[in-house]
Amino acid sequence: MPLLDVRDLRAGYGAILAVKGISLHVDEGEIVTLIGSNGAGKSTTLRAISGVIRPRGGQVTFDGQRIDRLQPHAIVRLGLSHVPEGRGIFHSLSVYENLLMGAYTRGDDLHDDLERVYRLFPRLKERLRQPGGTLSGGEQQMLAIGRALMARPRLLLLDEPSMGLSPVLVETIFETIQAIRREGATVLLVEQNALMALEIADRAYVLESGEITLAGTGAELARDDSVRRAYLGEG
Ligand code: ATP
Numbered sequence: 001m002p003l004l005d006v007r008d009l010r011a012g013y014g015a016i017l018a019v020k021g022i023s024l025h026v027d028e029g030e031i032v033t034l035i036g037s038n039g040a041g042k043s044t045t046l047r048a049i050s051g052v053i054r055p056r057g058g059q060v061t062f063d064g065q066r067i068d069r070l071q072p073h074a075i076v077r078l079g080l081s082h083v084p085e086g087r088g089i090f091h092s093l094s095v096y097e098n099l100l101m102g103a104y105t106r107g108d109d110l111h112d113d114l115e116r117v118y119r120l121f122p123r124l125k126e127r128l129r130q131p132g133g134t135l136s137g138g139e140q141q142m143l144a145i146g147r148a149l150m151a152r153p154r155l156l157l158l159d160e161p162s163m164g165l166s167p168v169l170v171e172t173i174f175e176t177i178q179a180i181r182r183e184g185a186t187v188l189l190v191e192q193n194a195l196m197a198l199e200i201a202d203r204a205y206v207l208e209s210g211e212i213t214l215a216g217t218g219a220e221l222a223r224d225d226s227v228r229r230a231y232l233g234e235g
Pocket of ligand 1: 013016018036037038039040041042043044045085192
């Protein structure tokens with residue numbers, strides 16, 4: 001049984017149907033990436049899975065349980081955390097307070113989880129008292145991922161973690177995603193940076209105009225001519 005099973009998912013805004021009946025799954029321990037051009041419906045797919053918007057139809061099953069009618073906080077409690085595009089940092093709260101907010105669904109000892117975040121992102125440990133809004137873009141992305149990890153998720157949804165970052169920081173973020181997986185979490189990754197996403201992904205789906213047009217292993221899709229033309233900048 002997959003950890004996440006999405007069947008015939010439809011989602012949108014007002015009159016717009018942005019996701020038109022897609023099916024995908026993520027097995028425990030995998031990194032799966034969703035690639036596609038601007039406006040293809042990638043962020044909408046993640047929002048509908050994590051409950052930020054309510055699906056218009058279809059089924060979302062997490063660890064054997066239907067979650068497509070649950071509120072976002074209930075979905076976080078089950079072990080699914082979403083790091084949204086734009087990061088959603090609390091600007092006036094300190095780095096430390098932002099991290100604690102990520103653990104609000106849990107009452108137990110946070111020490112080990114904080115240590116894990118500091119180990120993955122030493123940069124954050126140096127800035128615990130700094131207001132979140134004054135962090136650089138890359139540091140905010142680290143904080144957003146660190147905050148999501150505080151909920152101890154089994155599945156992490158990452159929306160464009162490399163957006164706006166320098167090449168060195170993009171490398172750091174991709175290395176961290178792999179470290180998070182090695183430590184036992186499962187990752188569903190949305191990325192504009194298709195080449196790097198396909199390199200670290202076990203499997204991938206291509207989304208175009210709200211529909212999945214191609215699926216395969218990361219390596220297969222990285223070799224696919226249509227993917228290379230559309231997403232890897234090859235003529
Ligand atoms: P990008 O890579 O540009 O973020 P995406 O693949 O994540 O694109 P979505 O953000 O899911 O695409 O957008 C899919 C469609 O839904 C687009 O046509 C977009 O304009 C529309 N859309 C997204 N968010 C909203 C919203 N809050 N209200 C209305 N329409 C929206």
